[in-house]
Amino acid sequence: MRLKYVLNEVLVGLWRNVTMTVAMIITMSVSLTMLGASVLLYMQVDQMKNFYYGEIEVSIFLRDDVTDAQKSAIDQAIANNALTESRQYESKQDAFKKFQVIWRDSPDFIKSVTPDSLPESYRVKLKDPEQYGAFADQMRGMQGIQDIVDQRELLKKVFDIFNSIQLMALVVAGVMALAALLLVGNTIQVAAYSKRREVAVMKLVGASNWFIQAPFVLEAVAAGLVGAILGFVFLFISKVVLLDGRLQALTNVLTPIPNGNVWLMLPLLAGVGALVSAVTAWVTLRFYLRV
Amino acid sequence: MIQLENVTKTYPKASRPSLDNVSVGIEKGEFVFFIGPSGSGKSTIIKLLLHEVSPSNGKVVVNAKDVTTLRSWKIPHFRRSIGCVFQDFRLLPNRTAYENVAFALEVIGKTKAVARRVVPEVLELVGLGGKEHRYPHELSGGEQQRVAVARAFVNRPLILLADEPTGNLDPDTSIEIMRLLDRINRTGTTVVMVTHDSNIVNQMRRRVIEIESGRIVRDQARGVYG
Numbered sequence: 001m002r003l004k005y006v007l008n009e010v011l012v013g014l015w016r017n018v019t020m021t022v023a024m025i026i027t028m029s030v031s032l033t034m035l036g037a038s039v040l041l042y043m044q045v046d047q048m049k050n051f052y053y054g055e056i057e058v059s060i061f062l063r064d065d066v067t068d069a070q071k072s073a074i075d076q077a078i079a080n081n082a083l084t085e086s087r088q089y090e091s092k093q094d095a096f097k098k099f100q101v102i103w104r105d106s107p108d109f110i111k112s113v114t115p116d117s118l119p120e121s122y123r124v125k126l127k128d129p130e131q132y133g134a135f136a137d138q139m140r141g142m143q144g145i146q147d148i149v150d151q152r153e154l155l156k157k158v159f160d161i162f163n164s165i166q167l168m169a170l171v172v173a174g175v176m177a178l179a180a181l182l183l184v185g186n187t188i189q190v191a192a193y194s195k196r197r198e199v200a201v202m203k204l205v206g207a208s209n210w211f212i213q214a215p216f217v218l219e220a221v222a223a224g225l226v227g228a229i230l231g232f233v234f235l236f237i238s239k240v241v242l243l244d245g246r247l248q249a250l251t252n253v254l255t256p257i258p259n260g261n262v263w264l265m266l267p268l269l270a271g272v273g274a275l276v277s278a279v280t281a282w283v284t285l286r287f288y289l290r291v
Numbered sequence: 292m293i294q295l296e297n298v299t300k301t302y303p304k305a306s307r308p309s310l311d312n313v314s315v316g317i318e319k320g321e322f323v324f325f326i327g328p329s330g331s332g333k334s335t336i337i338k339l340l341l342h343e344v345s346p347s348n349g350k351v352v353v354n355a356k357d358v359t360t361l362r363s364w365k366i367p368h369f370r371r372s373i374g375c376v377f378q379d380f381r382l383l384p385n386r387t388a389y390e391n392v393a394f395a396l397e398v399i400g401k402t403k404a405v406a407r408r409v410v411p412e413v414l415e416l417v418g419l420g421g422k423e424h425r426y427p428h429e430l431s432g433g434e435q436q437r438v439a440v441a442r443a444f445v446n447r448p449l450i451l452l453a454d455e456p457t458g459n460l461d462p463d464t465s466i467e468i469m470r471l472l473d474r475i476n477r478t479g480t481t482v483v484m485v486t487h488d489s490n491i492v493n494q495m496r497r498r499v500i501e502i503e504s505g506r507i508v509r510d511q512a513r514g515v516y517g
Contacts, residue, residue, distance in 0.1 A: 005397065197381070197383055197384070198383060198394075200381060201381060201383060201394065201395065201398075201442075202398045203367075203370075204341075204370070204375055204381070205370065205371070205395040205398065205399060205442070205446070206366075206367045206368060206369070206370035206371035206373075206399055207367060207398035207399055208367045208368070208399075208400075209364065209367060211398060211400075212398075
């Protein structure tokens with residue numbers, strides 16, 4: 001009977017103040033959508049880093065006038081460097097073959113280039129790609145090196161863009177969350193006011209605090225959960241429509257977002273939505289239902 | 292049953308204490324009137340006994356429990372041993388007499404089956420047999436107060452506190468409510484009543500404690516309003 005009473009109170013409470021409930025659910029769902037997008041993006045960037053950084057090489061381009069002695073010195077230095085995982089020599093011919101593959105759609109451009117105009121290079125894989133700076137510093141002094149290029153520098157720019165998008169989503173999530181919290185607090189105040197007689201009697205006859213507070217807290221949790229589910233649906237739809245549909249070209253550059261990750265957002269959003277609502281409601285009640 | 296030991300209560304921002312070093316003991320089964328002019332501090336005593344407020348100084352012991360040191364989460368359970376009646380009845384307007392009384396049972400975890408057994412019994416006791424399904428607005432003031440008494444008593448508390456229970460009632464109805472409280476007192480329940488209804492005090496001839504400006508100025512075993 002107690003459970004039935006509490007659940008009934010929750011439904012009545014949500015319905016009594018239905019416009020506020022709707023506002024609460026909408027802000028909550030927008031906030032949680034942004035949170036979910038932000039977390040997904042974070043996971044995505046992480047995954048892309050793993051994917052691309054695994055492939056990443058440091059290229060050491062050699063000068064045109066490099067001598068054989070210098071070349072073998074460089075080769076030795078790379079081989080003996082503690083940071084090196086593997087190295088590969090790329091001759092002018094190898095470079096030209098690669099060049100032909102990369103630019104196969106522009107035969108005119110290929111014709112204008114000869115193997116001789118391309119530099120020889122060493123392609124070095126580092127044990128830890130983050131150590132690029134140290135590695136470059138150690139190599140830079142050597143004779144016969146034209147340039148040391150880290151592909152990471154290029155990727156970093158891409159990741160920076162993702163990171164700032166993620167940050168923006170997080171900021172929006174935070175602002176909306178604040179609005180959602182205020183709405184939850186307000187809804188609970190209104191609910192507590194409209195039930196003040198019942199609450200007064202309950203306190204008088206010694207109903208336990210949880211019993212008095214549970215309907216209010218659960219009311220907020222229910223709204224939070226509905227908001228979370230809506231947020232998840234938004235997120236899933238945007239993923240399917242935008243990334244899998246219209247922006248598919250972009251998705252090919254990015255690594256694809258696995259649906260598993262998106263599903264993972266459901267418990268996350270539900271958990272965050274429910275917990276945040278519950279805590280807000282409870283804190284509000286501490287002020288409005290002094291025992 | 293009830294002990295106030297050197298109790299002082301000063302509300303924040305008040306220039307003088309509502310209760311000033313008050314000591315009083317009430318035995319089990321007693322019927323006690325607290326009388327005095329408005330603002331003398333008599334209602335503060337009810338609030339202290341319910342632990343709605345804590346004393347600024349001194350000790351309040353109810354049912355052998357030191358209320359002053361009672362943990363806040365234990366207060367609800369503590370209140371189940373105290374029934375309470377007020378001048379304004381405090382009934383739920385959208386519930387019938389039966390439902391008002393049953394509500395008090397259900398919110399402290401009693402089952403509907405218990406309510407079905409106990410509530411008609413207590414409504415009969417307060418003289419509302421046959422009016423169980425009336426709403427408060429369909430009842431007279433005296434009848435509403437009977438519902439409130441039934442609600443306070445349904446849990447068989449050891450103590451019944453009554454804060455001006457006849458304040459809104461005409462003299463005849465007041466007498467009826469007093470007879471009811473007297474009957475409850477005879478079941479062994481300690482009754483503490485705050486009032487300034489001299490008629491009633493003079494008729495009942497029970498212990499009278501008079502308070503003025505927060506101090507006890509009289510404590511008489513079979514007193515009158517004076």
